[in-house]
Amino acid sequence: MMGLQDKREKLWSAYAGENCEAAYNELVNSYLPLVRFIVSRLNFKLPNHLEQEDLVSYGIFGLMEAIKKFDWTRGVKFETYASQRIRGAVVDALRREQWAPRSVADKLKAVQRAYQKFENEGITDVSEEQLAEEMGISLEALRDTMTEISQLSVVSLDEFLHGQEVDSISRADTISDPKSPNPAARVLEEEFRDYLAAAIEELPEKDRVVISLYYYEELTLREIGMILEVSESRVSQLHARALMRLREKLNKYMGTSSVNGE
Structure with a gap:
C-alpha cells in the first residue's frame, strides 16, 4: 500500500508536470489536517460573529494559494512553506474583521x-x-x-522575530529539508539557530x-x-x-x- 508521503510526491509530480486539476484537489484534501492543526494552535479571542471553522476556511484559502505557488524543486519542505501561508491567510482575514487594531x-x-x-x-x-x-x-x-x-x-516564531512577510521564505525553510540544494544557506541557518538557542538560554x-x-x-x-x-x-x-x-x-x-x- 502506498504511504502518505509517497502519495503526496506522486500528486506533486502530476500537478507540477501536467497542472492536473484532480491532483491539485487531492493535494488540498491531503493537507487539510495541517490547516486544522495550525488553526488549533492560534491563540486569541475571536469576534462574536466568528467561529473556529471560519478560521479553518480562511486557512484553506492560504493552503490553496501555497499549493499554486510552491516550487518543489527548491528543496524546501512544503509543510514549512504552507504553514506561513496558512497563518498569513488567517491573520489577514482577522485584520479585515478589525481583530488586530493598529x-x-x-x-x-x-x-x-x-x-x-x-x-x-x-x-x-x-x-x-x-x-x-x-x-x-x-x-x-x-x-x-x-x-x-x-x-x-x-504568525510563526521566525516571522515574529524578524518581522518577515508571510509571502517570503524564512531562513528556517532553507534547512527544513535535508535535500536542500543551497549549502551556503544551510550554513547561515545553522549559525542563526545556534544564536537563537543561546538567546533562548x-x-x-x-x-x-x-x-x-x-x-x-x-x-x-x-x-x-x-x-x-x-x-x-x-x-x-x-x-x-x-x-x-x-x-x-x-x-x-x-x-x-x-x-x-x-
Missing part, C-alpha cells in the same frame, strides 16, 4: 522601549509593577497590552520554559499554564515578554534596532 504595534514598541531602558541600566529581571510604572500605565492595562502582544504570535527560566513548551513541544498556552500552575493570561504575558526579548537580541545580531523602528 495600536497594538505602537504598544509593542512602547513595551520594547521600556524593557530596553531597564536592560541599559543592567536590570534584566523586570517585574510587571516596574514595567507598568516605567510606561506610566496601570498594572491591568499592562497585562491587557501583553495579552494583545502575545496574540501577534499567530539567556531568558529568565519561566520565559524559557514557555518558549520551549509552546514552539517546540507545541502545547497550548492553557496547557502550559497548567504545568506552571499559573493562569493562561499569565502565560500569555510571559510569552509576549519572551518574544520581545528574543526579538531584541536577534535584531542586535542582525545589526538592526526594532526599538527605533529601523
Whole structure:
C-alpha cells in the first residue's frame, strides 16, 4: 500500500508536470489536517460573529494559494512553506474583521522601549509593577497590552522575530529539508539557530520554559499554564515578554534596532 508521503510526491509530480486539476484537489484534501492543526494552535479571542471553522476556511484559502505557488524543486519542505501561508491567510482575514487594531504595534514598541531602558541600566529581571510604572500605565492595562502582544504570535516564531512577510521564505525553510540544494544557506541557518538557542538560554527560566513548551513541544498556552500552575493570561504575558526579548537580541545580531523602528 502506498504511504502518505509517497502519495503526496506522486500528486506533486502530476500537478507540477501536467497542472492536473484532480491532483491539485487531492493535494488540498491531503493537507487539510495541517490547516486544522495550525488553526488549533492560534491563540486569541475571536469576534462574536466568528467561529473556529471560519478560521479553518480562511486557512484553506492560504493552503490553496501555497499549493499554486510552491516550487518543489527548491528543496524546501512544503509543510514549512504552507504553514506561513496558512497563518498569513488567517491573520489577514482577522485584520479585515478589525481583530488586530493598529495600536497594538505602537504598544509593542512602547513595551520594547521600556524593557530596553531597564536592560541599559543592567536590570534584566523586570517585574510587571516596574514595567507598568516605567510606561506610566496601570498594572491591568499592562497585562491587557501583553495579552494583545502575545496574540501577534499567530504568525510563526521566525516571522515574529524578524518581522518577515508571510509571502517570503524564512531562513528556517532553507534547512527544513535535508535535500536542500543551497549549502551556503544551510550554513547561515545553522549559525542563526545556534544564536537563537543561546538567546533562548539567556531568558529568565519561566520565559524559557514557555518558549520551549509552546514552539517546540507545541502545547497550548492553557496547557502550559497548567504545568506552571499559573493562569493562561499569565502565560500569555510571559510569552509576549519572551518574544520581545528574543526579538531584541536577534535584531542586535542582525545589526538592526526594532526599538527605533529601523
